[in-house]
Amino acid sequence: MATNTVDRAGDAHGGNGEAQAGKFEIFRFQDAVDSRDNPSSLLIEPLPERLLPLQNQVKESGLNDAAEIKYLVKLPGFSVTHVWFKHDYPLPLHSHNADCLYYIVAGTIRLGSQTLGPRDSFFVPCDVPYQFRPGAEGVELLEIRHVTEVNLRHFSKSETFWQKALETVLANRDSWRDAKKPPLNC
Numbered sequence: 001m002a003t004n005t006v007d008r009a010g011d012a013h014g015g016n017g018e019a020q021a022g023k024f025e026i027f028r029f030q031d032a033v034d035s036r037d038n039p040s041s042l043l044i045e046p047l048p049e050r051l052l053p054l055q056n057q058v059k060e061s062g063l064n065d066a067a068e069i070k071y072l073v074k075l076p077g078f079s080v081t082h083v084w085f086k087h088d089y090p091l092p093l094h095s096h097n098a099d100c101l102y103y104i105v106a107g108t109i110r111l112g113s114q115t116l117g118p119r120d121s122f123f124v125p126c127d128v129p130y131q132f133r134p135g136a137e138g139v140e141l142l143e144i145r146h147v148t149e150v151n152l153r154h155f156s157k158s159e160t161f162w163q164k165a166l167e168t169v170l171a172n173r174d175s176w177r178d179a180k181k182p183p184l185n186c
Contacts, residue, residue, distance in 0.1 A: 025075075032070035032082060041071060043151045054162040058090075061166060062173030066090075074148045081143040085134040086179045088172050090165035092156035093131040100124050101144040107182030108135030118185045129155045137182035 035042060047055055066089045073080040085091065101123050108117045109132040116122060117135075124130050156162070 027073050027080075029070070029072065029082065032072045033074075035069035035071065035081075036064075038071060041074075041149050043149065045151055045153045047154050048157055051157065051159065051162055054159060054166065058162060058166045058169055061169045062176065063090075063165075063169050065173055065176040066169070072142075076148075077146050079143075079145050079148045081145075082140070083143060084138065084140050084181055086138040086172075086176045087134055087136050088168055089134050089138070090168045091131055091133065092154055092161060092165070093129050094155060095127050095129045095153045096124070096150040097126060097153070098145050098147045098150045099126050100150075103142045103144065105140040105142060106184050107137045107139035109133060109139050109141075110135065127153075131156075138179060140181055 046052070066086045068082075068084040070082045071079065072082050101121060103121045104116055104118055106118055108115055111122060111130075111132040115135070
C-alpha cells in the first residue's frame with residue numbers, strides 16, 4: 001500500500017505496504033488493495049442458515065456491481081478504507097467490533113432522519129448497529145479505524161429485508177455497472 005517512505009533525513013525510497021517505524025509514508029489510491037483481494041480484513045458473521053440462499057441470490061444477482069471497497073492504509077493501530085456505494089445500495093443493519101469514524105468525500109447518505117453530504121462525518125461506536133442509504137448519486141466515504149481487521153455482524157435477519165435487497169439489486173444492477181462516482185464539490 002505505501003508507495004514511498006521518507007526517512008528522517010528526507011530521503012525517499014520505495015515502500016512495500018508495511019509500516020516502518022519512524023518513517024513518513026505516502027499512500028496512493030492506485031496502490032490500494034481491493035477488499036475482494038483481502039477478505040480477511042472484514043470478517044462477516046454468517047446469517048441464520050435459512051437466509052443464506054436468499055443472501056447468496058442477492059450477491060449473485062449483481063450486488064458486487066454496487067460497491068467498491070479499497071483498503072488505503074493499514075498500519076498497526078490505524079486504518080483508512082475508501083468506500084464507494086452506488087445509489088440505492090441495500091446496506092443491511094449491522095455493527096462492527098471496532099469504533100469507526102466516517103467522513104463523506106462526495107455524494108450523500110440518509111442516516112436515520114438526517115441527510116449527510118460532502119465534508120460531513122459521523123461516528124459509530126463499537127458494536128452499535130447502524131444502517132444508512134446512499135443518495136441518488138451514491139456516496140464516496142472514508143472509514144477511519146484504530147484496527148486493521150473488523151467483523152460485520154448482521155441485524156437484518158428477516159426474509160423481508162433480504163427479499164427487498166434482491167428487488168433493489170435487480171432494479172439497479174444495470175445502472176450500477178455504468179455508474180460514475182459522485183462529483184467532488186470542493
